[in-house]
Amino acid sequence: MxxxxxxxxxxxxxxxxxxxxxxxxxxxxxxxxxxxxxxxxxxxxxxxxxxxxxxxxxxxxxxxxxxxxxxxxxxxxxxxxxxxxxxxxxxxxxxxxxxxxxxxxxxxxxxxxxxxxxxxxxxxxxxxxxxxxxxxxxxxxxxxxxxxxxxxxxxxxxxxxxxxxxxxxxxxxxxxxxxxxxxxxxxxxxxxxxxxxxxxxxxxxxxxxxxxxxxxxxxxxxxGKLLPSFFITGSETHAGSCFEGLDPNYIAAELTRQISYNPDLCDESLGETTVPPVSLKQTDFKPTYTIQTALSAYVYFNFFIHSWSPKDVLIKLKDQAELAFNHALSNLEKRHRKYCEVSGQRYSELPWKTRVIIYEDMQKLLVEKHGEAFLKHMEIFKSKLLLDKSLDTRMFAARVVEEEWNWMIDKSPAIILFYSSLYxxxxxxxxxxxxxxxxxxxxxxxxxxxxxxxxxxxxxxxxxxxxxxxxxxALSDDAEGIRAVSENNPGWSTKHYVNYEAIREINxxxxxxxxxxxxxxxxxxxxxxxxxxxxxxxxxxxxxxxxxxxxxxxxxxxxxxxxxxxx
Incomplete structure (x- = not known):
């Protein structure tokens, strides 16, 4: 020795x-x-x-x-x-x-x-x-x-x-x-x-x-570590008429309940198991106090993997987000019905539907609908957003999704799933x-x-x-796994970029x-x-x-x- x-x-x-x-x-x-x-x-x-x-x-x-x-x-x-x-x-x-x-x-x-x-x-x-x-x-x-x-x-x-x-x-x-x-x-x-x-x-x-x-x-x-992120849009309403809108914080809370500490999201490989995901941030984007509910909310989670690819995680979390949205709407419907009973108001079914979109799918919809005008607008928007040094990669990505959401024709409440940081x-x-x-x-x-x-x-x-x-x-992921990272990070090539091929070359x-x-x-x-x-x-x-x-x-x-x- x-x-x-x-x-x-x-x-x-x-x-x-x-x-x-x-x-x-x-x-x-x-x-x-x-x-x-x-x-x-x-x-x-x-x-x-x-x-x-x-x-x-x-x-x-x-x-x-x-x-x-x-x-x-x-x-x-x-x-x-x-x-x-x-x-x-x-x-x-x-x-x-x-x-x-x-x-x-x-x-x-x-x-x-x-x-x-x-x-x-x-x-x-x-x-x-x-x-x-x-x-x-x-x-x-x-x-x-x-x-x-x-x-x-x-x-x-x-x-x-x-x-x-x-x-x-x-x-x-x-x-x-x-x-x-x-x-x-x-x-x-x-x-x-x-x-x-x-x-x-x-x-x-x-x-x-x-x-x-x-x-x-x-x-x-x-x-491996990912930061799956969820931009959640609702339908704004006055707090005195709460059932006329859909609070995105309510959806965010159910999403966190569904994902955080969930052992179904532990990745077992070679006899070893990751710890489950946990929320690292949950917020809404209201800048100041108002009596209205928020327009949007934002949640992201730490997510460890052993054998799953980034693409696998997107698929699994889309399923989890749909479960959370379904449960939130089901519970909301029950509460609305009970409220109508105790208040004597006339009951009518709420209009909200479960809607979860993976970021790259939203991008394809927007490009198909708006073409070059959308792409040019977002290029300018991102370049200006880069001037705000207070935004880290996670908040930068959220602001990009928020801006892109404004271009959506169908603005009914939704959860947008993406990655917002280093994989x-x-x-x-x-x-x-x-x-x-x-x-x-x-x-x-x-x-x-x-x-x-x-x-x-x-x-x-x-x-x-x-x-x-x-x-x-070193890399164990194939090209498709890495593509799922780059295509689903709103800050990719502007606020955030990793040359994964350089990693593969050293390997x-x-x-x-x-x-x-x-x-x-x-x-x-x-x-x-x-x-x-x-x-x-x-x-x-x-x-x-x-x-x-x-x-x-x-x-x-x-x-x-x-x-x-x-x-």
Missing amino acids: FSSREEVLRLTNELVEIESVVNTIGEIDIANSLYKIIESYPYFQNNPSYLIKTKTENDEIERYNVLALVKGTKEKSNKTVILMGHIDTVGIEDYGKLKDKACCPYELMKALSIESLPNLVKEHLDSGQWHFGRGVLDMKSGVASHLFLLKYYSEYPEELSGNLVLLAECDEEDSSHGVLSALGDLKRWRDEQQLAYIALINSDFVAPRFEGDKNRYIYKGTV SPRIEMTGKNEREQNLLEALNHAVETVQAHYPHPIVTRNYFPYVCDMSCV VPVINIGPYGYDAHNRYERMEIQYSTEMVPNLTNEIICRLLGMNLRQTIEDAADETVAKG
């Missing part, structure tokens, strides 16, 4: 102390600092073109990725393993009065020690075996592990058959501008340096799956080709080798359960070996030091050696001793 604990912990602290909250200037600061760290290594002073800092593309915010390449000299080989990790973090507001210490682990732990803490948090803090602070878990200790290995092989390239690429990317916590921009750099290096990417090892955090879970997980592939593709690692088979065999070997040195079970699973940038380096098998801990995105974020600083780099290195055909007889600790002796 390699002696990596002290160095990985030191690098972790060095990175954590640079506040790098996503969408802030801190993303520039950490890229600059990481670049300087790597630049100080003699290998990169001798090979300056193997270290680059590149600005993200089509991004409203200035920020950078850092990429580094080490070419082994043990034997000539174009086989290359990519080590990937993100250098941004979520915000620090959740630390409250300890906000100024959030990125200073030792000061933070000292301050926490005099607070009243949950029992498990206190147990971990008192043990001295856990490290606290923003980014220690998600995921600067993972980047530190990769950096440790990069540094070692830059000092001993004669032990490396093949090549290593480090990709430290920004903007993982928001829109993945970092990794999507880095695809071009990876492609350029692949072509210029004649590299063959055979595997990518990500190092995002892992956590217990349930209370009392002792396993430390390694993930093969990753969950993070699902990735299945099943051994379907030689590269996947080799990576899975190397992973099994690494777990078997390292497990003997660690007391808790190291367990492999098929899908990383959180959204991560592994989704942006490298992926696994995640990351630091272990609790409470990522929480003020008690912490990592277990032993697993995160010792097991993670050792597991990663075993896979590198296996994939590149290396029989590493000498440990990093031995090599370090030799360096001291030579000095």
Whole structure:
């Protein structure tokens, strides 16, 4: 086993102390600092073109990725393993009065020690075996592990058959501008340096799956994430005559009841099941108070997938939306009838009908009816809408649908179903080709080798359960699945665009070996030091050696001793 604990912990602290909250200037600061760290290594002073800092593309915010390449000299080989990790973090507001210490682990732990803490948090803090602070878990200790290995092989390239690429990317916590921009750099290096990417090892955090879970997980592939969105139109009326109209908020509420937490919308594959969808936003578009009901409402949901395609999800959710609309109208009819009975008013059947339209179908109707006039109008509308920097991709898409709805001839109440944000593709690692088979065999070997040195079970699973940038380096979807994303996102090619073919061109098998801990995105974020600083780099290195055909007889600790002796 390699002696990596002290160095990985030191690098972790060095990175954590640079506040790098996503969408802030801190993303520039950490890229600059990481670049300087790597630049100080003699290998990169001798090979300056193997270290680059590149600005993200089509991004409203200035920020950078850092990429580094080490070419082994043990034997000539174009086989290359990519080590990937993100250098941004979520915000620090959740630390409250300890906000100024959030990125200073030792000061933070000292301050926490005099607070009243949950029992498990206190147990971990008192043990001295856990490290606290923003980014220690998600995921600067993972980047530190990769950096440790990069540094070692830059000092001993004669032990490396093949090549290593480090990709430290920004903007993982928001829109993945970092990794999507880095695809071009990876492609350029692949072509210029004649590299063959055979595997990518990500190092995002892992956590217990349930209370009392002792396993430390390694993930093969990753969950996919979609943001299905629903623009709901009603029929406006005075609140004093409520049954004369149809409140879109009423339909939205029933839609949320139907979809949120619905286990029928869990995607089971390879013996693993996604969590069900849940609403992330529900609102109407009334700008101010009036006594009238709203004209329209908007709801969108987080939706994880393992095996379903984006097209499959649209079909399933159209069915769910029709069920919700039917139930809402049925219940409304019952309430209307009862109201008429208790108030003595004459009953007449309400006119509303269930109507659910998938966005691309609405587009076809509008183009057929209005032709070039509609297309030209929407082009101008979108260009003006882009000037409103307060609109994120989700609200931009909703405003586009709202404007397009004005062109509909039949304006009876409806639900319009579309996607309004980034699709993070699902990735299945099943051994379907030689590269996947080799990576899975190397992973099994690494777990078997390292497990003997660690007391808790190291367990492999098929899908990383959180959204991560592994989704942006490989595709399991076919062209039809991707078409369903582009044709059903109202902001596509204006506010939002992803070159999925660039992902398909890299298309490298992926696994995640990351630091272990609790409470990522929480003020008690912490990592277990032993697993995160010792097991993670050792597991990663075993896979590198296996994939590149290396029989590493000498440990990093031995090599370090030799360096001291030579000095």
